[in-house]
Amino acid sequence: MRDTGTSDLTSVRRTQGPFAAGRFGPWLVVLVLLLLPAPAFGHGQGQTVSVSIPSAGEAMRGTVHVGEGPAPRATVLLFPGFASRGEEVLGLGAALSAEGMNVVMFAPRGWHDSGGTFTSTGAIEDNQAAFDWLHDEEVVHRFGVDIQRVSVGGYSFGASTVLAFAAQEPRVRRIFSIAPTDHYEMGLRAREDDAYRMEVHSAMAHFFAKSGPIRVEWIGEDPTDLTEFWREWVDDRERFWLPALAPGLRDRSLFLVSGLDDANALIPQLEVMHLPLYRALRELGATDVRFRLFEDGHAFSSSRAELVEALLDWLRGWE
Numbered sequence: 001m002r003d004t005g006t007s008d009l010t011s012v013r014r015t016q017g018p019f020a021a022g023r024f025g026p027w028l029v030v031l032v033l034l035l036l037p038a039p040a041f042g043h044g045q046g047q048t049v050s051v052s053i054p055s056a057g058e059a060m061r062g063t064v065h066v067g068e069g070p071a072p073r074a075t076v077l078l079f080p081g082f083a084s085r086g087e088e089v090l091g092l093g094a095a096l097s098a099e100g101m102n103v104v105m106f107a108p109r110g111w112h113d114s115g116g117t118f119t120s121t122g123a124i125e126d127n128q129a130a131f132d133w134l135h136d137e138e139v140v141h142r143f144g145v146d147i148q149r150v151s152v153g154g155y156s157f158g159a160s161t162v163l164a165f166a167a168q169e170p171r172v173r174r175i176f177s178i179a180p181t182d183h184y185e186m187g188l189r190a191r192e193d194d195a196y197r198m199e200v201h202s203a204m205a206h207f208f209a210k211s212g213p214i215r216v217e218w219i220g221e222d223p224t225d226l227t228e229f230w231r232e233w234v235d236d237r238e239r240f241w242l243p244a245l246a247p248g249l250r251d252r253s254l255f256l257v258s259g260l261d262d263a264n265a266l267i268p269q270l271e272v273m274h275l276p277l278y279r280a281l282r283e284l285g286a287t288d289v290r291f292r293l294f295e296d297g298h299a300f301s302s303s304r305a306e307l308v309e310a311l312l313d314w315l316r317g318w319e
Contacts, residue, residue, distance in 0.1 A: 046097065049143075053106050055129035056122070058115035062086060062106035062130070064143055065093035069100025071144025074315065076103045076151050077134055079127055079158030083213050085112050089155050090178070090300065095308045101315065102143050106130050110215045117215045120161070120183060120232050120240065127152070127165035131172070150174075151315060153255075156264065156298065157181055163277075164239050167248030176255040176311060179262055179298055182273035184241035186265050187233035190226075200266060201226050242273060246280035253288040254281070255314040257307065264298040290314060 046068045053060040063086060067073040076096055080089045086107035088094070093103045108126040110118025133139060135147055151174040154162035159180035166172040190197040205224040207214045218228040233240040256278060262269035270293070278291050292310050296303040 048093070051104075053130050053133045055109055055126045056116065058109050060086075060106045060109060060114040060126060060130070061112065062104060063088075063093070065097035065103040065105075066143060067097050067100045067102045072146035072149075073144050074101045074149035074151070075134065075143070075145045076101055076153060076315070077127075077130055078103055078105045078152075079123075079154035079162050080105055080107070081156035081158055083111060083207050084158075085213075086114075089158075090307065091304060092308065092311070096312070096315070099312060102145060104130065104134060112213050117217050119216070120229075121236070123157075123161050124164045124239070127161060128169060131165070131169065151176065153177065153311075155179060160240075160242060163242065163245050163249065166252065167245040172252065174253045174255075174315075174317075175249070176257070176314065178257040178307070178311075179259060179264065179269060179300075180242060180256075180273065180277070181265060181269075182240075182242045182276075183233040184237050184244075185272055186267065187230035187240070189267065190230045191234055196266065197230075204229075242277040243280035246277065246284050246286070250281055250284040250286040252286075253317070254286070254290065255311065256289065256291045257310070258291070258293050259296045259298055259300060260293055261296060262298045269298070 047066045049064045049066060051062045051064055053062045067075075076092075078089055078092060080086050084107065086105045089105060093105060096103045106126070107114045108118065108123040109116035110122070116122075131150075131152065134145060134150065139145065140147060150172075152162050152166055152172050153176035154160070155178045159177040160183060162175060163177055163180060166175045186200075190200060201224045204226060206212055208216060208219050208226070208229075216229075238244045256274065258270050258274040260270060267273065274291075278289065281289050294300060294303040294307060300307050
C-alpha cells in the first residue's frame with residue numbers, strides 16, 4: 001500500500017555524541033552502526049509528498065508521487081485540469097509512480113491553496129516556475145530526479161497550458177498532451193455567439209464565485225460575466241491558438257491524446273482543436289509525433305486503463 005504521508009522537507013544532520021571513535025575505540029563504532037537505521041537519501045519510494053513551489057513571489061501547492069524504484073528516476077511534470085487541486089490527474093500519479101517514475105503535480109497561482117491570483121498567462125509562467133524548481137539541485141537530490149529524463153504533460157486546460165509553455169522552453173524535449181482545450185477557439189466562439197457565451201458563462205461561474213476555488217482580480221459583482229477571461233485568450237492568439245504553437249514544438253517528441261466523443265466546452269474537440277494542431281505539426285515537418293484516439297469522452301472514464309498503458313509505452317521511450 002502506498003504511503004500517503006506528507007513531508008515538510010526538513011533534513012536533520014547527525015552530530016557526534018558520546019560514542020565517538022576516539023573515546024571508546026572502533027569496536028563501539030561498529031556496534032553503533034549496526035544498531036542504527038540505514039541513512040535515508042531523499043524520500044522513500046512510493047510516498048506521496050506535499051511540496052511548496054515558488055512562482056512570482058507566491059507559493060504554489062504541489063504534490064510529488066515518488067516513484068517506486070531506484071533513483072535516479074524518470075520524472076513527469078504534470079499540469080492538471082481546470083480548477084484541480086493538483087493532487088491527482090486521471091489516476092496518473094499512482095499509475096506512473098508504481099512503474100518507477102516520479103510524478104509532480106501542482107495547482108497554479110490563484111487555485112485552491114496556492115497563493116496569488118489566476119490568469120491563463122500566469123498559469124503558463126507557473127509551469128515554467130515548476131519546471132525550474134524541478135531542476136533545483138536540492139529537489140533533484142531529494143526526489144532522485146533524472147534531469148536527463150524529464151517529461152512534461154497536462155490534461156484539458158493543463159494540456160494546452162503545457163504546450164504553450166513547452167513551445168517557449170527549449171529544454172523541454174518530450175511533451176504529452178491529453179485532451180487539450182484550444183482557448184483561442186473557445187474565446188472566439190464566446191465573443192461571437194451569444195447563446196454559447198451565456199451557456200458557458202453560467203456553467204463556469206461557480207469557479208469564480210467568492211466561495212469558489214479560483215481567485216482572479218477582474219471579477220465584478222456578477223461572477224457569470226467572464227468577459228475578461230475570454231479576452232485574454234482572444235487577444236493573444238499566438239499563445240492560446242494551438243496551431244500557432246506548432247513552430248515551437250515541431251522538433252520535440254510529442255504524444256497527443258484525444259477522445260472521439262469529447263465535446264468539452266460544448267465544442268467537438270477532435271475536429272476543432274486537436275486535429276488542427278496535429279496537421280500544423282505535420283505541415284512543418286515534425287516527425288516525432290504520436291496521436292492516439294480513444295472512443296471516449298473528455299474524462300476517458302471507460303478507457304482509463306488503456307490510456308495509462310499507452311502513455312507508459314510512450315514514456316518508456318526514454319529507455
